Each structure stands twice: as structure tokens, then as C-alpha cells.
Amino acid sequence: MAANLPTQAQVQGGAGVTEPGVSHDEHAHHDEHHEQSFLQKYVFSTDHKVIAKQFLITGIFWAIIGGTLSSLFRLQLGWPESTFEWLSPFLGKWIEAGKLNPEFYLALVTMHGTIMVFFVLTAGLSGTFSNFLIPLQIGARDMASGFMNMLSYWFFFLSSVVMFSSLFIETGPAAAGWTIYPPLSALPQAIPGSGAGQTLWLVSMALFIVSQLLGGVNYITTVINLRTQGMSMSKLPLTIWAFFLTAILGLLSFPVLFSAALLLIFDRSFGTSFFLSDIYIAGQALPNTGGSPILFQHLFWFLGHPEVYIVIMPAMGMVSEILATNARKPIFGYRAMIGSLLGISLLSFIVWAHHMFVTGMNPFLGSVFMFLTLIIAVPSAVKTFNWLATLWRGNIRFTTAMLFSIGFVSLFIAGGLTGIVLGNAALDIQMHNTYFVVAHFHLVMGSSAFFGLWAGVYHWFPKMFGRMMDEKLGYVHFWLTFLGVYLVFLPMHYVGIAGFPRRYYAWTGFDTFSQFADLNKFISAAAIIAFFAQFVFIFNFFYSIFRGRRATENPWNSTTLEWTTPVVPGHGNWPGAIPAVHRWPYDYSKPGAAEDFIPQHVPYSQTQSSNLPYEKEME
Amino acid sequence: MHPSEALTTKQPATGIHPLRFLLVLMMVSIFMIFAAYTSAYIVRRNEGNWLEFDLPFGFLITTLILAASSATVQWAWFAARKDELTQVRTALALTTVLGIAFLIGQWQMWEQLVGARIFFAGTDANPSGSFLYVLTGVHAFHLITGLIFLLIVLRKSFNYQVHSRQMLSIGNVTIYWHYLGALWLYLYLFLLLNH
Numbered sequence A: 001m002a003a004n005l006p007t008q009a010q011v012q013g014g015a016g017v018t019e020p021g022v023s024h025d026e027h028a029h030h031d032e033h034h035e036q037s038f039l040q041k042y043v044f045s046t047d048h049k050v051i052a053k054q055f056l057i058t059g060i061f062w063a064i065i066g067g068t069l070s071s072l073f074r075l076q077l078g079w080p081e082s083t084f085e086w087l088s089p090f091l092g093k094w095i096e097a098g099k100l101n102p103e104f105y106l107a108l109v110t111m112h113g114t115i116m117v118f119f120v121l122t123a124g125l126s127g128t129f130s131n132f133l134i135p136l137q138i139g140a141r142d143m144a145s146g147f148m149n150m151l152s153y154w155f156f157f158l159s160s161v162v163m164f165s166s167l168f169i170e171t172g173p174a175a176a177g178w179t180i181y182p183p184l185s186a187l188p189q190a191i192p193g194s195g196a197g198q199t200l201w202l203v204s205m206a207l208f209i210v211s212q213l214l215g216g217v218n219y220i221t222t223v224i225n226l227r228t229q230g231m232s233m234s235k236l237p238l239t240i241w242a243f244f245l246t247a248i249l250g251l252l253s254f255p256v257l258f259s260a261a262l263l264l265i266f267d268r269s270f271g272t273s274f275f276l277s278d279i280y281i282a283g284q285a286l287p288n289t290g291g292s293p294i295l296f297q298h299l300f301w302f303l304g305h306p307e308v309y310i311v312i313m314p315a316m317g318m319v320s321e322i323l324a325t326n327a328r329k330p331i332f333g334y335r336a337m338i339g340s341l342l343g344i345s346l347l348s349f350i351v352w353a354h355h356m357f358v359t360g361m362n363p364f365l366g367s368v369f370m371f372l373t374l375i376i377a378v379p380s381a382v383k384t385f386n387w388l389a390t391l392w393r394g395n396i397r398f399t400t401a402m403l404f405s406i407g408f409v410s411l412f413i414a415g416g417l418t419g420i421v422l423g424n425a426a427l428d429i430q431m432h433n434t435y436f437v438v439a440h441f442h443l444v445m446g447s448s449a450f451f452g453l454w455a456g457v458y459h460w461f462p463k464m465f466g467r468m469m470d471e472k473l474g475y476v477h478f479w480l481t482f483l484g485v486y487l488v489f490l491p492m493h494y495v496g497i498a499g500f501p502r503r504y505y506a507w508t509g510f511d512t513f514s515q516f517a518d519l520n521k522f523i524s525a526a527a528i529i530a531f532f533a534q535f536v537f538i539f540n541f542f543y544s545i546f547r548g549r550r551a552t553e554n555p556w557n558s559t560t561l562e563w564t565t566p567v568v569p570g571h572g573n574w575p576g577a578i579p580a581v582h583r584w585p586y587d588y589s590k591p592g593a594a595e596d597f598i599p600q601h602v603p604y605s606q607t608q609s610s611n612l613p614y615e616k617e618m619e
Numbered sequence B: 001m002h003p004s005e006a007l008t009t010k011q012p013a014t015g016i017h018p019l020r021f022l023l024v025l026m027m028v029s030i031f032m033i034f035a036a037y038t039s040a041y042i043v044r045r046n047e048g049n050w051l052e053f054d055l056p057f058g059f060l061i062t063t064l065i066l067a068a069s070s071a072t073v074q075w076a077w078f079a080a081r082k083d084e085l086t087q088v089r090t091a092l093a094l095t096t097v098l099g100i101a102f103l104i105g106q107w108q109m110w111e112q113l114v115g116a117r118i119f120f121a122g123t124d125a126n127p128s129g130s131f132l133y134v135l136t137g138v139h140a141f142h143l144i145t146g147l148i149f150l151l152i153v154l155r156k157s158f159n160y161q162v163h164s165r166q167m168l169s170i171g172n173v174t175i176y177w178h179y180l181g182a183l184w185l186y187l188y189l190f191l192l193l194n195h
Helices: A023-031 A038-043 A048-078 A085-095 A102-138 A147-167 A196-225 A238-269 A293-326 A334-347 A363-375 A377-391 A402-423 A425-431 A435-465 A471-497 A517-547 B003-008 B018-046 B058-081 B085-115 B127-159 B168-193
Strands: none
Touching: A048 A085, A048 A102, A048 A147, A048 A435, A048 A517, A048 B127, A085 A435, A102 A147, A102 A196, A102 A238, A102 A293, A102 A435, A196 A238, A196 B018, A238 A293, A238 A334, A238 B018, A238 B127, A293 A334, A293 A402, A293 A435, A293 B018, A334 A377, A334 A402, A363 A377, A363 A402, A363 A425, A377 A402, A402 A425, A402 A471, A402 B085, A425 A435, A435 A471, A435 A517, A471 A517, B018 B168, B058 B085, B085 B127, B085 B168, B127 B168
């Protein structure tokens, strides 16, 4: 076995070290003729690049489902008086006499949230790019444990099958909100979705957590242990820092969600009373005493808050990388970027109760959480200013990935500012459970993370599939989406300040809100158009896999290690030795340099014209 | 050969084998489960309506059994370093038996608790009892994973894959088993202090 592959000790010698060339030739030869069955190569693969694509395509599948569900409930919100008989071939018994079943409406909202947060923006985003980029950018042949990595995907797949099947059962999928607060989620008598649908939801999420942990421990171990020679932590691309810290957040917070889910399972199916107490339902008193539903909220949000950073931090990392590459400038404040990621990671664990200001918590405790929450504005602002400063006087190339990255910064600012509003307990008590909150988190975390995802796909597509995505279709996709997102969520702030409550099936019974009928119609139309714009992307994606323009090894003239691999990297990523790293990842437009970028693996001895005084010593 | 297999046999820069590092990370995530439960326990207890009862004395005995199994697994590790293969097998087998004895002991504690009308669920249950069952039960589940790991290493020792130059698996199982013991000690002390 060992004869086929040079050992890490050999290959880490880097470009400058002479090595037994025979083993390389053998390896290259071996690569081409490596016999693998279809199953090994594309299905039960342990190759990080294949697993990344599996996560991406499953994520795209889920995004279509999640988007479809949102279009359905936006139809209801935009046209509450209309009948939807035309949907009954699709929705079956959930259309009753032309009306959408109100309990199914709640199920739509719940599943939209669950799917988007967990299946698309956690598994689809960090599952894809952590898998794809960590080994390629740190100079490793694969993840620390390829087998566990494969298990991670297949647990996710299993979890997806369970969640997907819950959409089709008799009583409907879970309907208690993606936050599944008990007692609503614990009592099947309360809402049909809390029956079998909620059970499947919990089973699916338990599998999902296993998948996340298997993946996360692998990402952390790989970043710590398998960096190539010279790749110190202070030379890591910001993408890797972001994926690394995201995995740590997942490692610490997902087990807590698992704990909460297990207690909820006991309450639902075994008759315990962890979260249930003194409940009368349908005229009957339940035997449960002594439980505390607030306890569930604490456990849930201890995961739930870090979860939003698990969603956004990979996007932040990729955007930093893409902005620097396409502005042809070093990222502004590299160390401040790392520091702010660390700050956000740390703070994410001590702010969870800002989701619970209205639970009757001690106002003093509330102000502690308010204070900690507002501090998050500091590292977030550091990142934002650094992105803007990176763009400042840059030699900007407006690639599709760059447009989405700039879009990300825009959405992050727009949504982040309202975070300062909602972080204040006094204001949050007013706005709680209104569309203002919906608008806030859809901009700052939902849409932003999606923009990061798209930017990443457009940017790394050439390395994934060896072809380019179409730029013109990319522009169409970007502008429709960018405008669509703002047209959907800006009016929502306004509606929310007026007190319009979220999760309501219909608001026509309230005189106060009937004046917003037009605005709601407008939001719904914008949302549905933006949703259909995504099919431009999906077409572009699948068409380009097979028919796109052929890519070169380094189409964006980028500096990081993944662009030193062949156009489509094979098993083990580099056919020969893994390059050693000599410099940080952001040497763009360095004065005196021959080109406007110097890749990380180029030693200082080859760039004497551009070396700074302290770099001369390293020649 | 698969590239990822090559990685797992290499000595990384940190001096810790990647598989051992993976194990440490998994232990961290397991600890977070118990951190969640013990903090939930404190929060819930402070809200009142909390049935106080005496912890069965037998938990002390099961604790001692688990402590003894930690000693035997350490013995196995020392023996492996000295290439005393018979001792390795004996010590690992003994650890497995002690681990099973601990689980049987825990089961008997549950029976005692039920006998004292401290229930996990049902109309007579109070969260104070339910929490005790959850803490001991989830710990027991992880102990079973440790037992499976022990059996795997025991099998390896019969295949001459555990000796002074192949210390990875026995080292890992030793760490994990000590960790499960320490976790139980934490839970036991936590329960003692909160009863």
C-alpha cells in the first residue's frame, strides 16, 4: 500500500527539497489508472472533494424545498382572501375548500426555518466549503479521517431522508416553529404537527447533530494537525480560520441541542415532565407537574445563538478571501479579522438569553445579556470596516463571486444595524415576534449567508468541476436576487415596527393591520420572483458542470494553495509533492512584484524585487 | 492505498496523533452534554417544586468499581509498553468485566430508586428523580461505547497489534476509559453536593 503514495514526511519537503522522483512518477501513474467502482468514487467516497460536492448538491436540493415552502406561505400572507384551489393537486388535503389549512401554514413556516438554518446554511454551506477548502488550502492530501468524513455525509443524508419523509405524513410535518418550544411541540393534542411530524423532526435532528459532530471534529483536527510545511496559523487564509472556529462552535453547542432534544423526547414519549407543568388542554388537566418550559428555551438558545454564527462565519471567511482576490489588494487588517472572528466566537456563547427578554427573566439579568449582545457590534464592525477598506481604491474585478461578496457586505450592514436595535431589551420587548425580527435575521444571517454560499460556489466552481460558470447568467442571478432580497425585507421592517406579528396565518381580522394588505402583497410578489430567479443559478450550475467553458488552473490569479493543484485535483490533491508555504495568503499588488499576485508557495528568494526589508532576511 | 489512510499513520507537527486528537474533541463534545444537563439541573432545582431524596448508598460501591477498572486499564497500558502481552489481555479483560459490573450496579441502583418510589416518568415522577435517571442513563450509554472500544482493543491484543511500538489504540482506550471514570466522578460528586 505504502508504495503507491509518498509519505507525508517525503512530500512535505516542498518544492525546494530534492526528493526521490521515482515515487512521484509512480504515484502520478497510479492516479490515472486507479481502479474505483462507481460506488466508491461517487457514492461512498472518502475523498473530501467528492463529499463536498455531495453536501453542495444535497444543500441545493434542500434550498429548493425550503424556498418552495416560503413561496407557499407568502402566497397565503399576500393574498389571504384568495382561494388556492389550483394548489390542491400539489398540496392535496392541506387545501380545504380552496383555503390553505392554518395548521399546515404553521408547518410550512417551521419546515422553512428548519431546512434553511440547518440543512442548507449549516450542512450545505460549511459542509461543502469546509470539506472542499480545508485540505486544499492548508496543503493536506485529505481530511484526518476520510471514513468519519464519509459517515458525516451519510448521517446527514439519513437525517435528510427522515426530515423529507416527514413532509408527507398524515398529520403533517412539525409545526411548532424551528425553535420547537414546548409545550406546543411536546403535546400532540396541541397541534397535529406535534404528533408523528415532531417525532421525525427530533429523530432527524439527532442524526443531523451526529453528522455535524463527525464533520466538525474532522475539520478541527485537520486544521490543527495536517497543515503543510510553513503553513503556520498566522499564514492561514481567513476562510480556514472561519471554518475552524465554526467547527469549534458546533462542537460545543450541538451537544447541548442534543441534550435538550433528548429531554423533549422523554417528555413526549416516556411521560417525564422536564418541560411540562400544570397544563389544561381541551378541558383536561395533564398529569405533568414540575417541568419548566423556560428551561428548554435556555438549552435551545445555548445552541441556537452560536448556530447563527455557525451559519454566518463560513460566509464571512469566504467573502474576505473573494474580496481580497478580486480587489487585487491584501485583505485589510488580517490579524484584526482573525481577532474579530475569535471575539465573535467567544461572545456567541454568552448572549443566548437575548432571545428570551420576554420570558419574564430578571431585568438585571436581561441587562447583562443586553450589554454582552451589544458588544458583538464591535467585532462585527471591525470586520465590516475591514471589508470596506479592502475595497477602497482596489483594482476591482466584478466577477459574479465578487458581486455576491459585495452584496454580502451590504446585507450584513443592513441587517446588522437592526441587530443593535433588537439587542436592547427595552426595544426588543416592543418588537418581539414581529416582522421586524423576521426582517433582521433574514438580512443579517439568512440572505447574507446565502450570498456567501453563492459567492463561494461561483468562485470555487472552477476548482470543483474544472469549468467556469457563465458570467452573464451570474449577473442576472445576482441582480434579481440582490434587488429581490431588499424588496422583500425592507418593507418588512416597516410592517414590523407597526406591530405586525410573525407566524400569524391571517391578519385580516385586525383593523390595525388591514392597511398593510398592499405591502404584504408586494413582499410576496418580490419573494416569489426572487425565488424563481434562483432557477437561473440552478440552470447555470448544472449546465456549467457539463458544458461550461473549461477552466485553467488558477482562473482568478489567486494566491492560495488550492490554485496550485491541477485543474481538477485528483486523489491526494497534488500529483507530486505538497507545496511548502513561505508567505501569507494576501500578497496582491505588492509593489515591485512582477505580477499583481504572489502565490503562498513562492519563496522570498524568487521575489527579491518586491521583498520588504524584514523579508530580505528570509530570502 | 487511500490518501486519508496515509494521513492517519503520519506523525503530525503537534506530536499528537490525529486520531487521538479526534478522540479528545469527541470527549469535549460529550462533556458539553453533561454540562448542559448539570446546569439544567441547577436551574430547574432553583425553581422549586423539587422532590428531595437520599442518594442510594450503593453509588459509592459502583464508583469504587469504576475506579478499580481505571486502575486495571492503566495496568494494561503499562504492560503493553513492556510488551507483556498476557498481562495486557488479562488487564483489558478485567477492565471489561469491571465495566460490566459497574453497569449492573447502576441498574441495581435504578431498581432501588424505583423501590423507593423515585420514578423516571409518570404521574408520581418529579424532575429531581427524572434528572437522576437521565444523568446515570446517558453516562451508562457512553460507558457502553467504552466497553465496545475495550473489546476492539482486546481483539487487537490477541492479533498482536498492541505492543510497545503500537500504543495508539491502547493509549486511546486508556484515555477514554479514564475520561468516562472522571465523568462519573464528576456526576457523583455533583449529585452528592446537590442532595
